[in-house]
Structures are given as structure tokens and as C-alpha cells.
Amino acid sequence: MADFLAAHTGLDPEDWAATRALGHRMLDDMIDWLADARARPVWRRMPDGKRAELRAPLPQDGVGLEAIYADFQRLVLPYGAANEHPRMMGWVNGGGNAAGILAELLTAVFNPNCAGRDHAGIEMERQVVAWAAEMVGMPAETSGVLLAGSSMANMVAVLVARRAALGAEVRTGGVGGVRLVAYASAAAHGCVPRALDMAGIGSDALRLVPADAAHRMEVGALRAAVAADQAAGLRPFLVVGTAGTVDCGAIDDLAGVAEVARAAGLWFHVDGAFGATAALSARYRPLLAGIERADSLAFDFHKWMQVPYDAGCVLVRDPAMHLATFAQDLAYLTYAERGMAGNPPWPRDLGPDLSREFRALKVWMTLLAYGADGLGRVVEHGCKVARHLAARVAREPALELLAPVTLNIVCFRVVALSDAANRELVADLQEAGIAAPSTTVIGGRLAIRAALFNHRTTEADADALVDGVLQLAAQRAVLR
Amino acid sequence: MADFLAAHTGLDPEDWAATRALGHRMLDDMIDWLADARARPVWRRMPDGKRAELRAPLPQDGVGLEAIYADFQRLVLPYGAANEHPRMMGWVNGGGNAAGILAELLTAVFNPNCAGRDHAGIEMERQVVAWAAEMVGMPAETSGVLLAGSSMANMVAVLVARRAALGAEVRTGGVGGVRLVAYASAAAHGCVPRALDMAGIGSDALRLVPADAAHRMEVGALRAAVAADQAAGLRPFLVVGTAGTVDCGAIDDLAGVAEVARAAGLWFHVDGAFGATAALSARYRPLLAGIERADSLAFDFHKWMQVPYDAGCVLVRDPAMHLATFAQDLAYLTYAERGMAGNPPWPRDLGPDLSREFRALKVWMTLLAYGADGLGRVVEHGCKVARHLAARVAREPALELLAPVTLNIVCFRVVALSDAANRELVADLQEAGIAAPSTTVIGGRLAIRAALFNHRTTEADADALVDGVLQLAAQRAVLR
Numbered sequence: 027m028a029d030f031l032a033a034h035t036g037l038d039p040e041d042w043a044a045t046r047a048l049g050h051r052m053l054d055d056m057i058d059w060l061a062d063a064r065a066r067p068v069w070r071r072m073p074d075g076k077r078a079e080l081r082a083p084l085p086q087d088g089v090g091l092e093a094i095y096a097d098f099q100r101l102v103l104p105y106g107a108a109n110e111h112p113r114m115m116g117w118v119n120g121g122g123n124a125a126g127i128l129a130e131l132l133t134a135v136f137n138p139n140c141a142g143r144d145h146a147g148i149e150m151e152r153q154v155v156a157w158a159a160e161m162v163g164m165p166a167e168t169s170g171v172l173l174a175g176s177s178m179a180n181m182v183a184v185l186v187a188r189r190a191a192l193g194a195e196v197r198t199g200g201v202g203g204v205r206l207v208a209y210a211s212a213a214a215h216g217c218v219p220r221a222l223d224m225a226g227i228g229s230d231a232l233r234l235v236p237a238d239a240a241h242r243m244e245v246g247a248l249r250a251a252v253a254a255d256q257a258a259g260l261r262p263f264l265v266v267g268t269a270g271t272v273d274c275g276a277i278d279d280l281a282g283v284a285e286v287a288r289a290a291g292l293w294f295h296v297d298g299a300f301g302a303t304a305a306l307s308a309r310y311r312p313l314l315a316g317i318e319r320a321d322s323l324a325f326d327f328h329k330w331m332q333v334p335y336d337a338g339c340v341l342v343r344d345p346a347m348h349l350a351t352f353a354q355d356l357a358y359l360t361y362a363e364r365g366m367a368g369n370p371p372w373p374r375d376l377g378p379d380l381s382r383e384f385r386a387l388k389v390w391m392t393l394l395a396y397g398a399d400g401l402g403r404v405v406e407h408g409c410k411v412a413r414h415l416a417a418r419v420a421r422e423p424a425l426e427l428l429a430p431v432t433l434n435i436v437c438f439r440v441v442a443l444s445d446a447a448n449r450e451l452v453a454d455l456q457e458a459g460i461a462a463p464s465t466t467v468i469g470g471r472l473a474i475r476a477a478l479f480n481h482r483t484t485e486a487d488a489d490a491l492v493d494g495v496l497q498l499a500a501q502r503a504v505l506r
Numbered sequence: 507m508a509d510f511l512a513a514h515t516g517l518d519p520e521d522w523a524a525t526r527a528l529g530h531r532m533l534d535d536m537i538d539w540l541a542d543a544r545a546r547p548v549w550r551r552m553p554d555g556k557r558a559e560l561r562a563p564l565p566q567d568g569v570g571l572e573a574i575y576a577d578f579q580r581l582v583l584p585y586g587a588a589n590e591h592p593r594m595m596g597w598v599n600g601g602g603n604a605a606g607i608l609a610e611l612l613t614a615v616f617n618p619n620c621a622g623r624d625h626a627g628i629e630m631e632r633q634v635v636a637w638a639a640e641m642v643g644m645p646a647e648t649s650g651v652l653l654a655g656s657s658m659a660n661m662v663a664v665l666v667a668r669r670a671a672l673g674a675e676v677r678t679g680g681v682g683g684v685r686l687v688a689y690a691s692a693a694a695h696g697c698v699p700r701a702l703d704m705a706g707i708g709s710d711a712l713r714l715v716p717a718d719a720a721h722r723m724e725v726g727a728l729r730a731a732v733a734a735d736q737a738a739g740l741r742p743f744l745v746v747g748t749a750g751t752v753d754c755g756a757i758d759d760l761a762g763v764a765e766v767a768r769a770a771g772l773w774f775h776v777d778g779a780f781g782a783t784a785a786l787s788a789r790y791r792p793l794l795a796g797i798e799r800a801d802s803l804a805f806d807f808h809k810w811m812q813v814p815y816d817a818g819c820v821l822v823r824d825p826a827m828h829l830a831t832f833a834q835d836l837a838y839l840t841y842a843e844r845g846m847a848g849n850p851p852w853p854r855d856l857g858p859d860l861s862r863e864f865r866a867l868k869v870w871m872t873l874l875a876y877g878a879d880g881l882g883r884v885v886e887h888g889c890k891v892a893r894h895l896a897a898r899v900a901r902e903p904a905l906e907l908l909a910p911v912t913l914n915i916v917c918f919r920v921v922a923l924s925d926a927a928n929r930e931l932v933a934d935l936q937e938a939g940i941a942a943p944s945t946t947v948i949g950g951r952l953a954i955r956a957a958l959f960n961h962r963t964t965e966a967d968a969d970a971l972v973d974g975v976l977q978l979a980a981q982r983a984v985l986r
Contacts (some may be wrong), residue, residue, distance in 0.1 A: 036961030037650055037812055037876055037884065038605045042537050045604045049533050052608060055527050056615040061518070069846055072626050080629050084640045091605060098612060102867070105626040107618030117839070117845065122518045122617040125571060128532055130614030134814045135536040138587030146552050149560055158566045167907070174654060175861025185704060200708030203683040216836040217860060224665060224858060226706010228680030255552040272838050283564040294825045326861060332517060334614045336863040356696040358946035359597070365933030366549055366588070378704060380697060381655025381806060383816040383863075387582070388614075396517055397568040404517065404735060433623040434712070449652060452823075453845030462846055466838035475838070479514030501523050 048091055050500035059103065060122075063482070068113045072105035104299055108462055109335075112482040116456075116464030118329050121480035126334040129388035140172075140382040142372025144365070147442065150327035151373060151386040157393060158325075158339050162298070162305050168226055171376040172385040173402075175338035176299035177217040179324030182340045182351075182377050184208075184221040184264065187293035189351040190344075191263035195484060197351075201226045204297060207255045209233045210266035211243035215297055218266050240430050241276030243268070245283060252290045264293045269314055269325075270301020272468045273475070274429035274437050275398030280316030283311050284439075296320040300479070303330035304433060306402035310409065313432070327389045330408065330434075331401055332481055337385045340377070349375055361393020408434035408478040415476060415488035417458055424496060428468040437466065437473035440499045443470035451498055460494035461487070528571055533611075539583065540590055540602075547939020548593045552585035567773040588942055589815075592962040593970060596936075596944030597926070598752065598780050598809050605875035606814040609868035620652075620862040622852025624845070631853060631866040637873060638805075638819050642778075642785050643798030649825035651856040652865040655818035656779035659804030662820045662831075662857050664688075664701040664744065666802060667773035667832040670824075671743035677831075681706045683957035687735045689713045689757055690746035691723035695777055698746050715745075718909055721756030723748070725763060726906040732770045744773045749794055749805075750781020751944045753955070754909035754917050757781055760796030768799075780959070783810040784913060786882035790889065793912070807869045810888065811881055812961055817865045820857070829854055885932035888914035888958040895956060896966035904976060908948040917953035919948065920979045925952035931978055941967070 039045050080101050108114040109121055138147040155170035173179050188196055192204060206227050210218050214233040219229035233255070235248045252262050267283040268276070280296060287294035296302070296317055302325035304310040305317070317323065320343065328339040342348035353375040361370040374380050393401070412434040419425045419438045428437040439448050449465055449472050456462050461477045476491060519525050545617045560581050588594040589601055618627040635650035653659050668676055672684060686707050690698050692714040699709035713735070715728045732742050747763040748756070760776060767774035776782070776797055782805035784790035785797070797803065800823065807817040822828035833855040841850045854860050874882070892914040899918045908917040919928050929945055929952050936942050943956045956971060 034887075034962075034964060035879070036601070036963075037889070038541070038962065039604065042541055046537050047607070049537070049608055049611065050530055051734060052611055053529050053533060054526065056612060057522050057529070060615055061522055070623075071624060071831065071848075076626075077629050080626070080633055081636075082633070084637045085874055085877045086879050088875050088880045091871075091875055094605070094871055094874045095608075098867075098871075102626040102630065103616065106616055106627040107620075107623055107627060109617050110615070117619075117623075119619055121516070122615070123850065124519065124522075127611075127614040128525070128529055130577075131529065131532055131607075131611050132536060134607040134610030135540055135590070135602070136583065136586055137589050137814050139589065139597075139599055139808075139815055140587075141595075144551060145549075145587040146556075146560075146582040147587060149552060149557050149827070149966060153560055153562070156561075157564045162541060174859045174863070178858055181858060187884065188706075189847075196706075196708070196712045197703045197891070198708050199701075201681055201706040202708075216834050216839070220832075220834060220858070222680075223845065225704065226668075226676075226681040227674070228678050228682075230678045231680060246688065250699055328619075328861060332861075334617050335619055336859075336861045348952045352700075354696050354700060358944065359696070360945065362929065362933055362945075365936040367552075367944065369935070378658055378661060378700070379654045379816075380657040381808060381816045383654070383814075387578075391571075391574055391578075394569050394574045395571055397565045399566050400517070400568045407514075407516070437529055449842065453842055453847070456845040464838065465840065465842075482514075482518065483516075484514060485605040503657065 045091065048095065052095065063110045064112055068111045068454050068462045069108045069459060076101050089143055090485040093132060112480055112484065113461040113487050114477060115476040115491060116462045118477055120329045120332045121482055122334045123332045124391055125391040126388040129391040130334055133384045133387050134462055136384060138230060138384050140384050141374040141380045143367060144369035147384045147386065148369060148372065150390055154386045154389045159341055162302055164320065164343060167345060168341050168343055169348040169376060170339055170341040171373050173338040173340060173377060174336045176297065176326050179338045179340035180217050180297055183223040183226055183295045183322035183324055184225050184346055186342055186351045186464055187264040187295060188225055190293055190347050194350065200281060204233050205260045207233060207260045207262045208264040208266065209248055209251060210237055211237045211268050212233055213241045213271040213276060214266060214268050215272050215275060215299065216298060223434045241271050241274055243278045245286060246281055248283065249286045262290060262292055264295060267296045269296050269298035269317060270433060273468060275301065275433040275435040277313045277432060280314060284316045284319040285317055294319065295322045295323045298323055299323040300326065300329040301433065304405055306398050307405040309406055330405055330479055331392065332404065333388050333392045337389055338456065352376055404481045411478045411483055411488050412436050414485040418489060418492050422492065424499065428471060428473045434478040436476045437468050439471060439473055440495065443499060443502065447480045447502055448472045448474060449500060451495065455494050464493065476503045512986050525571065534577065543590045544592055548582060548591045548942045549588045549939060550937050551937065555877065560773040560950040576587035592960055593941040593967045594960055595956040595958060595971065596942045599892055599959055600809045600812045601962055602874055603812045604815045606868040609813055609871040613864045613867050613906060616864060617863050621745045621854040621860045623847060624849035627864045627866065628849060628852065630870055634869045636865045637820055642782055642803060644800065644821055644823060647825060648821050648823055649828040649856060650819055651853050653818040653857060654795055656777065656804045656806050659818045659820035660697050660777055661701040661704055663775045663804055664705050664829045666822055666828055667775060668705055669742040670827050674830065685740045686711050687713060687740045687742045688744040688746065688984065689715055689728055689731060691715055691717050691748050693717045693721045693751040693753060693756060694748050694781065695752050698777060721751050721754055723758045723763065725759055725766060728763065729766045732766065742770060743770055744775060747776045749776050749778035749797060750913060753948060755781065755913040755915040756825040757793045757912060759866050760794060764796045764799040765886060773801045773828045774799065776904060778803055778805040780806065780809040781913065784885055784978060786878050787946050789886055810885060810959055811872065813868050813872045813883065817869055832856055882959045891958045891963055891965055891968050892916050895967040898969060898972050902972065904979065908951060908953045914958040916956045917948050918953060919953055922984065923979060927982055928952045928954060931975065934978045941971040943971065
């Protein structure tokens with residue numbers, strides 16, 4: 027071994043001591059930063075001068091890690107996306123967690139490519155997929171793969187449904203002139219039409235079925251639309267049920283949707299990006315009844331389950347169809363009976379990626395650290411804060427609730443302000459660092475949208491949002 | 507603030523001391539593990555008993571992080587994918603690096619969703635994309651986005667080329683009956699036909715243009731194929747040049763391919779998964795001449811540039827066309843003039859993902875820590891080890907070189923053994939922990955394929971591979 031040990035170390039330091047010491051300092055700093063989140067403004071705009079400082083030509087020579095870290099602390103860390111902050115309430119963002127953070131440290135060093143081969147990373151991804159199936163009541167033999175997020179997970183599901191409808195020929199011959207039709211609620215997420223766009227079917231192939239006052243797809247209207255399209259000679263192939271609409275968290279009647287899909291012979295996919303996580307709570311699980319009948323399900327671990335970004339998942343009930351959608355025969359990437367190329371099937375045959383980070387570890391450690399019950403309590407806590415916020419909004423004459431609160435999303439507006447002014451008010455709140463809701467449009471009105479996903483958020487944080495809204499709205503009224 | 511400070515901490519520990527201590531222990535352990543890589547067998551198969559131990563029902567209650575880490579050390583860490591190991595020579599895998607590891611620690615805590623919004627993560631991704639364009643000589647205004655890897659990067663490029671060919675209607679109306687045709691070398695990677703499959707065009711739409719003895723696409727054959735298809739009323743739209751074939755690292759005549767594409771009005775895409783990185787070396791950069799004319803380029807930071815998994819990149823010369831391929835107008839995800847929803851365009855309008863890890867930090871820190879020159883030396887080192895290995899193979903009468911060595915990939919076989927026995931021999935090497943080459947097929951013969959991507963690999967490691975091959979081949983001959 028002497029020859030080897032005397033050899034060059036590549037990019038590795040000859041002595042790890044300095045790197046090790048810096049790593050320990052970073053770890054302490056970052057835990058302090060996380061623990062202090064509440065004391066910071068929720069968001070600060072990155073100053074133009076610091077943006078300019080970040081811009082530089084491709085560096086030719088290396089610089090020391092200490093200097094790089096100093097730049098990170100100065101230029102990057104203060105101007106983040108706020109996901110760690112208890113008063114981050116915009117869009118749909120998980121807050122991260124300590125077990126997931128430590129997992130990412132291990133993952134960065136362990137550093138497998140989880141495209142395939144015979145190693146523990148693949149075994150662990152299978153375990154995590156099995157847990158996901160168990161969480162929603164799908165069969166133990168359900169197939170699945172981890173992806174960046176639900177946008178790609180929905181895309182994979184569309185591709186499997188396309189393969190199921192058109193057979194193996196679609197992979198070689200393309201979609202051609204077949205007029206496929208898919209169905210989803212008018213409240214479905216934009217990644218569903220975009221998946222149809224990317225898959226060559228076209229977003230116009232998606233029928234947006236009307237939603238009722240509770241933002242749930244009208245099952246009768248779905249049934250009628252499918253029947254009309256079949257009668258017109260079109261080729262219905264896919265129904266997407268939504269478990270948690272992005273606007274307000276409504277959950278379609280999944281059992282009813284499943285029944286329509288079964289009767290018409292269509293693929294039943296569920297987009298449960300965040301809503302599927304409600305299955306972790308005994309209280310909210312009944313809202314998802316029917317999800318266990320899904321042919322495929324898309325959801326994220328990095329939203330309500332608080333796993334660090336990114337960790338999405340698609341589940342497919344029929345493992346053979348899943349494999350038939352992606353598997354390829356490539357000379358440089360064959361399976362072997364033994365050695366490192368064993369242990370099929372590999373994730374590369376279950377999705378579009380051939381280079382894949384070891385996402386499973388952060389999911390595994392998060393689920394083990396808190397348990398399904400612990401994460402279920404996070405779900406219930408978010409819903410409780412949402413109910414508190416909705417009740418407060420209802421009590422405030424200046425405010426108006428715009429949508430029913432099914433889970434953890436509250437949409438409201440300042441009655442006296444225009445849509446444009448309500449939108450400005452949200453930017454006011456963010457720039458003041460008070461709270462960070464986002465906006466959407468509900469029934470044609472601009473909504474201030476508070477999504478209670480961060481596990482650190484309290485009822486007091488919800489009150490701080492309302493207090494801030496009222497105070498800044500009053501300032502706007504005075505300034506007018 | 508008293509109310510806030512008294513509030514619950516969600517999943518966070520009330521006192522971070524124990525988590526902090528465990529994090530420090532993990533960091534030390536993992537640096538030791540990395541520094542000791544050379545002393546380990548390159549790979550050990552995970553025993554069936556440990557696979558069984560990993561399998562468990564969805565945990566209901568949480569367990570302590572110490573116990574979880576103990577399971578990781580016992581069940582996972584010894585049975586990895588070997589990317590850190592100097593004698594990992596299979597497939598195409600980067601070895602990771604210290605700056606990237608520390609970046610992932612920071613990223614896990616900082617934890618932004620890099621789909622968009624106005625924060626430093628977005629600014630840094632733009633900087634990294636600009637560096638990538640500078641690396642290959644594409645214009646400063648080149649658009650780009652980070653992705654899991656080149657499979658998705660090639661898919662994005664196919665979608666942009668499809669949009670350029672068929673106009674905005676393809677997004678809403680689908681591919682329909684248009685008979686698009688694409689071109690690539692017969693030695694191109696399988697993700698190219700798969701991208702056409704996923705995009706609804708079908709993999710049969712890819713003409714595999716013959717490659718010459720050096721595994722480079724025959725430019726004359728390409729020109730003739732395009733002309734024949736145009737004459738036949740088909741719709742050529744895309745030419746894919748390969749910068750680094752997966753089998754043996756050949757680089758197409760990119761300038762010649764670019765010329766054919768320009769003359770025929772086709773989109774010129776380059777799949778430079780690992781080969782584009784050769785641009786970091788003044789010695790090897792000339793082999794890529796013409797890459798700077800690409801309409802789009804796919805490549806990975808996690809291969810030869812040693813960034814931890816995963817970090818792929820697609821560059822698109824025409825920013826408007828890139829945006830036109832993916833941008834959507836969604837009520838819950840609009841841009842704002844100010845506040846957190848400012849600073850367009852966002853990466854979510856440049857690719858398929860809406861949840862995206864902060865991949866840019868590990869790329870930024872790796873490039874700053876070693877510089878383009880330092881990473882260029884890694885390229886030259888890998889090529890040097892490959893030349894050493896090829897020379898050794900040429901000197902050994904028992905061995906036969908199967909392909910020219912352009913960069914860092916060496917394909918050879920044991921002359922006296924059948925294809926099946928050469929394949930078994932590779933599994934023998936892996937199971938013995940000596941070295942981990944992979945296999946491919948060159949000219950109909952099974953090749954032992956050594957790809958020298960790990961920055962730690964030395965000429966002595968290459969010799970250890972050959973010694974192992976000869977020794978185990980002799981054992982096989984005796985056993986026969």
C-alpha cells in the first residue's frame with residue numbers, strides 16, 4: 027500500500043485539520059443561525075451592491091475556504107428565502123429539520139449516485155418508497171422513485187399513464203395524432219397542464235372540470251365530461267384528483283373521482299403535493315379517503331413533512347407499467363447477476379434521471395427521528411394555527427375570508443383596499459420583515475394567502491400577521 | 507417578542523446542545539471515513555441480513571438521533587456506491603470534494619427553495635450559469651438552469667428545440683402529426699432517445715448517424731441524412747453533438763456538426779455530460795472547438811468537476827426561447843414589482859421543477875476553492891492516468907485495447923476470455939474490492955471499461971486494476 031499512500035490526493039487537502047476546523051465552525055454558526063431565526067426579520071432584500079459583488083468572472087485560481095465562507099456569510103446568508111422562519115407563510119414551503127440537516131451532511135460525504143447499482147442507498151430508497159405507500163394505504167408492492175418535487179412527480183405519472191394508454195409504441199413512435207384527453211379540477215396545480223405540454227400531448231388536452239364552492243372538483247361534471255369526450259371519439263386516458271389545492275388546500279372527493287376513473291377505464295392519478303401528508307394525522311386522514319385507490323400519486327417530503335429541499339416522490343401502483351415507461355437497454359449500463367451492477371430494478375428505470383442525489387437518507391432520518399405520529403402532530407398543528415388565523419380574520423371587520431379552510435391555508439383580503447393595494451400590502455409586509463404571506467386569486471379577487479407549513483409557526487405568529495396587515499393597511503389608507 | 511420566544515419550537519429541540527454535539531461527531535467521523543477511503547476495499551456487497559434489517563414498517567414514534575446514526579454507520583456507510591474511492595473506475599462518477607461537502611452542510615440549513623423569488627440563492631444560480639457559459643465560450647447573456655443531471659438537461663434542450671421548431675402551439679396543442687426528426691451519433695447517450703420519447707416525439711425520430719473508427723459522428727453522413735429527410739418531406743429539427751461519448755470519451759467534430767445544423771436551419775445541441783469539462787484545460791479545450799456555437803448544452807458539475815451529487819446544467823443561447831418553453835401564468839405564483847416575488851425570471855420558468863434544492867452553492871464553492879485551473883488540472887490528471895493505463899494495456903500480451911483513448915476512458919479486454927468471462931471478471935474485481943471498472947460493448951465485444959473521473963486516482967491505481975485483471979483472469983483460466 028506504500029505506493030498508494032504516497033500518491034497525490036487530488037483535490038483533497040494533504041492535512042484535513044483546517045477543513046475539519048472550518049466545518050465545525052460552520053456547523054456551530056449554522057445551528058446558531060437556525061436557532062435565532064425568530065429574532066430576525068422574515069426577509070431582507072439583497073442589496074444591489076451585494077448582488078454586484080457576487081458577480082465575477084470565472085475564477086482561474088482557487089481561494090481559501092475561509093474566505094469563501096466569509097463571502098457566504100456576508101453576501102448570501104442574510105438574504106435567503108426564509109423557509110426556516112416561523113413567519114414565512116408564503117407559497118408552500120417546508121421549514122427543514124435537524125435530522126434532515128444532519129442527513130445532508132452525511133449524504134454530501136457518502137455521495138452515491140442513486141441512479142442504480144447495488145448499494146445501501148438504493149435499498150434505503152426502496153424502504154422510503156414503501157413507507158410512502160404505507161402512509162397513504164397503497165399496496166406494499168407499489169413502485170416509486172424520489173425526484174426533485176411534485177412537478178416532476180406529476181410528469182412521471184403522466185408519462186406512465188400515457189404508456190398505459192398507448193402501449194410501448196408511444197415510446198418509439200411518439201404521441202402522433204391520437205387525441206388524448208385528461209381531466210383535473212379547475213383548481214388543480216399548473217404543473218399538471220405543464221406535464222401534458224412536456225409529454226407532447228399539449229396542455230389543451232386537459233379538461234378543467236368545474237370546482238364547487240369548497241374548491242372541490244364536481245364529480246358529476248367530471249363524469250359528464252368523460253362521457254361526452256368518449257362519445258365524440260376522443261381518447262380520455264387520465265383523471266387527476268387533487269389532494270390539497272394550491273390556492274386553499276381543498277381536497278377532491280377522491281373516492282368519487284376514483285369511481286369515475288374506474289368506470290371509464292382511465293388512469294387515476296392524485297396530485298397530493300402537500301395534502302397527501304395529511305394521511306399522517308388520524309384526524310385529517312379521512313379527508314383523503316380514496317387516495318389508496320390511486321394508480322399513481324405525486325407528493326413531496328420537503329413540504330409539510332419538513333425534509334430539507336428537495337425530496338419529491340411518485341408512487342405507481344403497477345410496478346411493471348412503471349418500469350415499462352422508463353426502462354432502456356444500454357450496453358454501458360446493463361444489470362449483472364452479481365457485483366456492483368446487480369440488484370435490479372434501479373431508479374434510473376423508474377424516472378427520467380440518471381444522476382441522482384441520495385435523497386432517501388434525509389427522508390429516512392426525518393421519519394425515524396419524529397415518527398409518523400410526530401409529523402402527524404405537525405400537520406394538526408398547522409391546521410390549528412390556520413383555524414386560529416381564520417377565526418381572527420372573521421372577527422376583524424376590516425378583513426374578509428375568501429375561501430373555506432380545509433387544512434392549513436387561509437386566504438383573505440382587506441375589504442377597504444383594491445386588489446392592487448392588497449397585493450402591495452403583501453410586499454409591504456415582506457419588506458417590513460413582519461411576515462411573508464403570498465398572493466393568489468380567489469373568485470376573481472386578490473387574496474392574501476397564508477400557508478401554515480413551517481413547524482415553528484405559532485398562533486402568535488398568525489396574530490402578528492393580522493396585526494401587521496391591519497397596521498400597514500391603515501398606513502396605506504392614510505397615505506392615499 | 508416574549509410571546510414568540512415562549513412559543514413551541516415545532517420539531518426543533520428545545521436545547522440544541524445534543525444535536526450540535528452529534529453533528530460535530532458526525533463531521534469528524536465522515537472526514538475520517540473520507541480520508542481513509544484508500545485503505546478500504548472499493549466495494550462491499552451489503553449482506554442480505556443487513557438489507558432485511560433496513561426493512562421496517564413506517565415508524566410511528568420517533569427515536570433518538572444517536573440511535574439513527576448508529577444504524578447509518580452499521581447498515582449504510584460500509585455498503586456505499588464507492589464514488590469517494592480512488593479505485594472506483596466504473597460508469598461516470600465524480601469523487602466529491604471538501605468545498606462541496608461544506609457547501610451541502612450550509613445548504614441543508616439555509617434550505618431555500620430555488621424555484622424562484624428574490625433571494626441570494628437565485629442570484630448565485632445566475633452566477634454559476636454565467637460561469638458555465640464562460641467556461642465553454644458561449645455568450646454572456648446565455649440562459650441556463652441547474653438540474654439533477656444531464657439526462658434532464660438533455661430533455662430540457664429537446665423541449666426548447668421542439669418549441670423553436672413548432673412554435674407556441676406545441677405547448678397547448680401537442681406534437682400532433684408533425685414528423686420531427688433529430689440526429690445524433692450512433693455513439694450518443696441513451697438519454698437522447700429517451701428525451702425524444704418523453705417529449706412525445708418518440709425515440710424512432712432519432713437518426714443514429716454512423717460513427718467513424720474514432721467513435722465520432724460522420725459529418726458527411728449527417729449532412730446526407732438531413733438532406734434525404736428534408737427531401738422526403740420530414741421535418742428535421744435537432745442535431746445533437748456528443749462531447750465525450752459514454753463508451754470511450756470520443757468528441758464529435760462539433761464545428762462540422764454546427765455547420766451542418768446552421769446550413770439546414772436545425773437546433774444545434776451538445777451533450778457534453780462530462781466532456782464539456784475538458785474546456786477547463788488549455789490542452790484539451792481545442793478538442794471541443796465548435797461547442798461555443800451550440801444553441802444548447804447539457805453537462806454535469808458532479809462528474810469531472812467533482813461537485814457532490816447532484817448538479818447538472820443546461821445552457822440555452824436564446825434566453826427568450828428558453829423562457830417561452832417553460833413560462834406559465836399562474837395566479838398563485840406571479841411576479842411582483844417588489845417584495846419576495848420580485849427578481850424575474852425565476853428558474854421555475856426555465857425548467858420542469860418548481861421545488862429545487864440550492865444546487866448552486868456547492869458549485870460556487872467548488873469553483874472558488876480550486877479555480878478553473880485547479881479543476882482543469884484534474885481533467886489533465888485523469889487523461890494522464892488514462893494514457894498510463896492504455897500504455898500498460900498495450901504492453902500486456904494478455905490484454906487488448908478496444909477503443910482509442912481521447913480523454914480519460916480506457917476500454918480493453920482479456921484476449922483469452924470470452925465476452926461472458928470478461929463480464930464475470932469485472933464482477934470478480936468488484937467483489938474482491940480491488941477496483942471497480944464497469945462494462946460496455948465496443949465493436950460487438952464486451953469491454954472492461956475504466957473511466958478515470960475520481961480526482962484521487964493515481965497511475966498506481968490504474969496498475970492495480972491491471973494487476974487485478976491479470977491475476978483474476980489467471981484464476982479463471984485455472985478454474986476452467
